[in-house]
Amino acid sequence: MPVTSSPPFQRLALIGTGLIGSSIARAARAQGLAAEIVATARSAATRARVAELGIADHVVETAAEAVRDADLVIACVPVGACGEIAREIGPHLAPGAIVSDAGSVKGAVIRDMAPHLPRHVHFIPAHPVAGTENSGPDAGFAELFVNRWCILTPPDGVAPEAVERLAAFWRAMGADVEIMTAAHHDLVLAVTSHLPHLIAYTIVGTADELAEVTCSEVLKFSAGGFRDFTRIAASDPVMWRDVFLTNKEAVLEMLGTFQEDLSRLTRAIRRGDGIALFDHFTRTRAIRRGIVSMGQDSDSVDFGRVHPTLPKAAD
Amino acid sequence: MPVTSSPPFQRLALIGTGLIGSSIARAARAQGLAAEIVATARSAATRARVAELGIADHVVETAAEAVRDADLVIACVPVGACGEIAREIGPHLAPGAIVSDAGSVKGAVIRDMAPHLPRHVHFIPAHPVAGTENSGPDAGFAELFVNRWCILTPPDGVAPEAVERLAAFWRAMGADVEIMTAAHHDLVLAVTSHLPHLIAYTIVGTADELAEVTCSEVLKFSAGGFRDFTRIAASDPVMWRDVFLTNKEAVLEMLGTFQEDLSRLTRAIRRGDGIALFDHFTRTRAIRRGIVSMGQDSDSVDFGRVHPTLPKAAD
Numbered sequence: 240m241p242v243t244s245s246p247p248f249q250r251l252a253l254i255g256t257g258l259i260g261s262s263i264a265r266a267a268r269a270q271g272l273a274a275e276i277v278a279t280a281r282s283a284a285t286r287a288r289v290a291e292l293g294i295a296d297h298v299v300e301t302a303a304e305a306v307r308d309a310d311l312v313i314a315c316v317p318v319g320a321c322g323e324i325a326r327e328i329g330p331h332l333a334p335g336a337i338v339s340d341a342g343s344v345k346g347a348v349i350r351d352m353a354p355h356l357p358r359h360v361h362f363i364p365a366h367p368v369a370g371t372e373n374s375g376p377d378a379g380f381a382e383l384f385v386n387r388w389c390i391l392t393p394p395d396g397v398a399p400e401a402v403e404r405l406a407a408f409w410r411a412m413g414a415d416v417e418i419m420t421a422a423h424h425d426l427v428l429a430v431t432s433h434l435p436h437l438i439a440y441t442i443v444g445t446a447d448e449l450a451e452v453t454c455s456e457v458l459k460f461s462a463g464g465f466r467d468f469t470r471i472a473a474s475d476p477v478m479w480r481d482v483f484l485t486n487k488e489a490v491l492e493m494l495g496t497f498q499e500d501l502s503r504l505t506r507a508i509r510r511g512d513g514i515a516l517f518d519h520f521t522r523t524r525a526i527r528r529g530i531v532s533m534g535q536d537s538d539s540v541d542f543g544r545v546h547p548t549l550p551k552a553a554d
Numbered sequence: 555m556p557v558t559s560s561p562p563f564q565r566l567a568l569i570g571t572g573l574i575g576s577s578i579a580r581a582a583r584a585q586g587l588a589a590e591i592v593a594t595a596r597s598a599a600t601r602a603r604v605a606e607l608g609i610a611d612h613v614v615e616t617a618a619e620a621v622r623d624a625d626l627v628i629a630c631v632p633v634g635a636c637g638e639i640a641r642e643i644g645p646h647l648a649p650g651a652i653v654s655d656a657g658s659v660k661g662a663v664i665r666d667m668a669p670h671l672p673r674h675v676h677f678i679p680a681h682p683v684a685g686t687e688n689s690g691p692d693a694g695f696a697e698l699f700v701n702r703w704c705i706l707t708p709p710d711g712v713a714p715e716a717v718e719r720l721a722a723f724w725r726a727m728g729a730d731v732e733i734m735t736a737a738h739h740d741l742v743l744a745v746t747s748h749l750p751h752l753i754a755y756t757i758v759g760t761a762d763e764l765a766e767v768t769c770s771e772v773l774k775f776s777a778g779g780f781r782d783f784t785r786i787a788a789s790d791p792v793m794w795r796d797v798f799l800t801n802k803e804a805v806l807e808m809l810g811t812f813q814e815d816l817s818r819l820t821r822a823i824r825r826g827d828g829i830a831l832f833d834h835f836t837r838t839r840a841i842r843r844g845i846v847s848m849g850q851d852s853d854s855v856d857f858g859r860v861h862p863t864l865p866k867a868a869d
Contacts, residue, residue: 387777432780458848477832483822501752501813520794542857543858545858
């Protein structure tokens with residue numbers, strides 16, 4: 240690897256400065272990946288906050304202004320807003336610029352953005368599989384992408400050097416990079432991310448509605464398992480609305496499989512089939528071990544939650 | 555509160571020394587709650603390990619032997635094994651002893667244990683709503699019950715002083731105590747614990763079965779949400795088999811409500827109803843805040859998972 244003192248990008252434009260955009264700003268600066276970082280956000284309040292946080296060199300009012308002379312542009316907005324952003328920035332993009340995004344759905348992003356982008360840019364959609372339940376510029380942190388995967392889905396015909404430049408950018412922020420088609424991405428993420436979120440959103444809503452059990456009881460006794468679901472059901476509502484609207488087919492397909500499996504387990508419960516339940520529960524235990532051994536979750540018990548100390552014993 | 559140097563119980567008998575039993579042993583000793591702790595376990599290997607760990611004063615071979623002269627007996631075994639334990643210990647229980655358990659279902663425990671217990675003991679079923687994904691005597695720790703709820707479900711006619719003695723025991727280990735009927739307990743826990751576990755077990759199984767997405771991809775990209783479910787789907791299979799077999803009605807009822815809600819969200823996705831999705835996702839966000847503000851989950855982002863540091867930047 241060559242040792243160089245000049246940053247790999249001259250001007251990084253971030254359109255959107257929520258959890259992901261503001262984390263990229265912080266990580267890119269910490270790693271010296273851009274000589275200049277320009278950021279914009281739709282709301283004046285967010286732009287003011289980003290300026291206050293000092294995580295970008297310039298905060299500008301419009302996406303069109305942000306992308307001027309940028310050699311790397313990343314749209315960090317809900318998937319449903321990507322088309323509009325592309326239409327706005329299209330005429331202002333510098334020749335040779337890499338244009339990317341950070342959305343959780345890739346087919347819809349390509350469909351919505353590609354028609355508005357000039358031929359003289361390299362359009363390489365990306366999805367960093369990382370996040371927390373928090374949103375907004377204050378929620379970001381430079382380490383968010385470390386040991387997480389960033390999936391690139393370059394359409395056919397994109398210059399391999401441009402793909403490699405973007406991959407190197409993500410690797411420098413600590414991510415591992417994987418390349419696949421947009422269609423395969425959308426199927427994989429439907430299982431590992433979209434379906435889990437939908438299920439979590441459902442069950443948390445169910446608990447909130449019951450007549451026989453009070454809401455306060457649900458909260459009080461949530462350490463029995465329920466609380467684990469509430470974290471992802473606290474994720475950004477706009478982002479997730481857009482995910483389900485734009486990855487509809489894959490999500491509905493996975494939901495179908497999930498429903499069949501749930502019916503099978505329900506039947507086992509109804510029939511008192513202990514062997515089927517035991518076998519299923521034993522198999523799923525192994526999957527947890529796989530995730531931990533792949534470094535995709537903490538090996539600390541209970542996600543590393545801190546247990547408070549014992550009260551002082553009477554003596 | 556009186557300051558006393560004699561422990562509240564003379565002899566604590568723990569039948570079963572998995573996560574819960576071994577945590578009680580450690581916490582009771584740390585807090586000086588019993589002059590003597592006697593433990594037993596079904597398997598010789600577990601008994602040997604408990605002796606090696608030194609978390610009990612005596613390790614004995616049978617439950618009958620363990621309860622002799624004990625003034626507090628706690629069965630810490632899967633719910634389905636409670637009846638057999640009661641039958642075994644019934645004739646050996648000391649007059650005035652408190653007999654309790656730690657099972658996640660209370661109706662079935664009362665049904666199975668009560669007939670075998672003599673009239674001269676105080677039978678007070680209990681359920682500490684605490685746990686981790688690990689099992690066995692090595693998994694326990696003294697702080698497990700701190701800030702967690704322990705639910706007591708004393709049948710009608712139990713002496714209030716005995717209930718208070720048991721409540722004080724749990725409070726001394728850091729737990730908050732709540733008293734309710736067994737039937738209400740089983741309904742509340744069906745929502746806050748049993749249904750979440752069933753759903754997690756289902757979705758983890760679903761991901762494992764897909765033809766289009768490899769298992770290695772599921773593990774790799776699990777940080778998108780899936781990994782959160784794998785923790786509780788790694789819980790003890792025997793314990794959970796018994797929960798579903800013994801709390802069948804309440805679980806099936808909650809499953810019915812969950813299914814209705816899932817159908818409603820599925821319909822919203824199919825129809826592209828962004829408003830319904832957004833409204834639902836906004837409501838569930840508030841529930842997370844309620845749990846955190848009640849002290850039932852960490853207020854640290856991402857459950858407090860540790861993010862590794864950034865790689866060293868090139869310079």
